[in-house]
Amino acid sequence: MSDVIDQAVPQSPQEALVRPQLNRRRHGGRVGKVGWPVYALLIGAVFISVFPLYYMFVIASVGASAVTSIPPRLYPGFNFADIAAKVFETVPFFQSLLNSVIVSLTVAVITAILCALAGFAFAKLQFPGRNALFLIVLLTMTVPAQLSVIPQYLIISWLDWVDTLQAIIVPGLASAFGIFWMRQHMSTTLNDELMQAARIDGANSWQIFWRIGFPVVRPAAFVLGLITFTSVWNDFMWPFIVLKSPELFTVQIVLKQLQANRTIDLALTMGGSFMATLPLLIVFFFVGRRMVAGIMDGAFKG
Amino acid sequence: MTATATAIPVQKKARRSDRPPRQVIRQPLAERVAPYLYIAPFFVIFAIFGLFPLLFTFYVALFDWNPIGEQTFVGLANFERLFADQRFWNAFVNTFGIFLISTIPQLMLALGLAHLLNHATLKMANFFRMALLVPYITSVAATALVFAQIFDKNFGLINWMLDIFGIPAVNFLSSQVGSWIVISSMVMWRWFGYNTLLYLAGLQALPREMYEAASVDGASGWQQFIHLTIPSLRPIIIFTVIMSTIGGLQIFTEPLLVAPESGLTCGGGRQCQTLALFLYEQGFGQFEFGYGSAVGVALFVIVVVVSLINFFLTTRTRKAR
Numbered sequence: 001m002s003d004v005i006d007q008a009v010p011q012s013p014q015e016a017l018v019r020p021q022l023n024r025r026r027h028g029g030r031v032g033k034v035g036w037p038v039y040a041l042l043i044g045a046v047f048i049s050v051f052p053l054y055y056m057f058v059i060a061s062v063g064a065s066a067v068t069s070i071p072p073r074l075y076p077g078f079n080f081a082d083i084a085a086k087v088f089e090t091v092p093f094f095q096s097l098l099n100s101v102i103v104s105l106t107v108a109v110i111t112a113i114l115c116a117l118a119g120f121a122f123a124k125l126q127f128p129g130r131n132a133l134f135l136i137v138l139l140t141m142t143v144p145a146q147l148s149v150i151p152q153y154l155i156i157s158w159l160d161w162v163d164t165l166q167a168i169i170v171p172g173l174a175s176a177f178g179i180f181w182m183r184q185h186m187s188t189t190l191n192d193e194l195m196q197a198a199r200i201d202g203a204n205s206w207q208i209f210w211r212i213g214f215p216v217v218r219p220a221a222f223v224l225g226l227i228t229f230t231s232v233w234n235d236f237m238w239p240f241i242v243l244k245s246p247e248l249f250t251v252q253i254v255l256k257q258l259q260a261n262r263t264i265d266l267a268l269t270m271g272g273s274f275m276a277t278l279p280l281l282i283v284f285f286f287v288g289r290r291m292v293a294g295i296m297d298g299a300f301k302g
Numbered sequence: 303m304t305a306t307a308t309a310i311p312v313q314k315k316a317r318r319s320d321r322p323p324r325q326v327i328r329q330p331l332a333e334r335v336a337p338y339l340y341i342a343p344f345f346v347i348f349a350i351f352g353l354f355p356l357l358f359t360f361y362v363a364l365f366d367w368n369p370i371g372e373q374t375f376v377g378l379a380n381f382e383r384l385f386a387d388q389r390f391w392n393a394f395v396n397t398f399g400i401f402l403i404s405t406i407p408q409l410m411l412a413l414g415l416a417h418l419l420n421h422a423t424l425k426m427a428n429f430f431r432m433a434l435l436v437p438y439i440t441s442v443a444a445t446a447l448v449f450a451q452i453f454d455k456n457f458g459l460i461n462w463m464l465d466i467f468g469i470p471a472v473n474f475l476s477s478q479v480g481s482w483i484v485i486s487s488m489v490m491w492r493w494f495g496y497n498t499l500l501y502l503a504g505l506q507a508l509p510r511e512m513y514e515a516a517s518v519d520g521a522s523g524w525q526q527f528i529h530l531t532i533p534s535l536r537p538i539i540i541f542t543v544i545m546s547t548i549g550g551l552q553i554f555t556e557p558l559l560v561a562p563e564s565g566l567t568c569g570g571g572r573q574c575q576t577l578a579l580f581l582y583e584q585g586f587g588q589f590e591f592g593y594g595s596a597v598g599v600a601l602f603v604i605v606v607v608v609s610l611i612n613f614f615l616t617t618r619t620r621k622a623r
Contacts (some may be wrong), residue, residue, distance in 0.1 A: 296500070
């Protein structure tokens, strides 16, 4: 069976499907010259977007004196290393970074794979009840889970999972949005003829998923993983409810701990806040374009 | 189940009549149950951690439920108490106040920015898009902490700027509207770039000829914005309103972290306590799981009502087109 698949997989069929869409999009947009007022307004928006994060760094690199001076200090200093070291001393920051990485990465990777698999089933396989089940997936997207935190907490405590990392990981794995997202991508990019060919060669749907389906939607799964990683990394409420011991805290919960010192040492809080965002900033620096494209793509299809 | 399962090959046969039906009927049992296995993880996890808790909220809300004491059935007493509770209505007003003053300006700003970014000849388009997404990757917790500082009554940047214009310092968090402004600005800041990208995606899907024709007819940028951009984005605008509503009903971290001195009430007078924070206060602060669940049920009803309103608005606009 691998012969047919290997021969057929090379880019051409998918590319042929993706191309026209890309071309069409490149043609979109208003016509005419872009005047300087447009750039001025856009730069203003960029300034607003970036300033709070920049200001965090200013305070964290100058010290608390940055805010008490008049006029307030608006450019960074050289004390960031000292303040960062103090953050690591005051709270188990390194441990919390590790916890956040473990939780976010696990949820992101498993979600991307599970959603690709479910999306594949919904997009490409025929089975009784498919439409009804997919409707349920869609409906769950509109009900915020947060309304039922109390029973959720009860279930976690019946499972004896309070104050464990799996209390955050396992409930996070069910992503209705992810299934919706992967189904859209599967149905637009996965070639039916290719699947038929593989079937005739005796491949079962599991093999088809791993050999053809997943490779084709890997970029979309990557973006889904990124979005999931970001939202789990930044989640505050649920970890705040289920985690009790400091050695299990995620970065966001440690920020709350640091805040207890806010009136004493503001630089500490801002240093922690900045460092909690830094890993995402670094990732974003490298894959930001794909994330932007992914979000816009999702809007386009949704 | 077997009867329905064998129905599929018939469908396939109808589509591809050239193929002998035998081949498809031979599909082994494993292949027929496989799709269910592929979607099972979601449904199992959703059933345990999503659907069951949702239904169970209604049950717990009928009890005087103490997590470490006993559980007594009290019927609808929690709801009677809820409707008479000033703190609940206060949280209700705060939630909608924050929602209104954050969503409306935010979406208008996003619309305008998307219109600007939609120039086909814009330079550094990718830089602008990425920069607008920086707030989205910044956590709510970090946002709340830095905004608390920017709006600080003594050393905040906002008050420093007001002072330049001769306006006396404002203690934002001490008043209801003031604290709404602080929290709304955090919500706005975090989401305006994201919504801009959604709108931009919608705009880029439009045929360029539409704008070309408008330009030829002599329509100015503003006229294009009013007559082309806004009407064609209507479905996405409705979508973002729904998402903002659902997000707005869940605001929790901002009020919790912005006024740390007052704990779970967000200010001594509960100036900025939202429904989600009130739920948390009752459930995990007071350990009144039953009463807290009643707040959850109320929130659920609000979500359903708001969704229905949105649904009717959507169908009406569709008819109007």
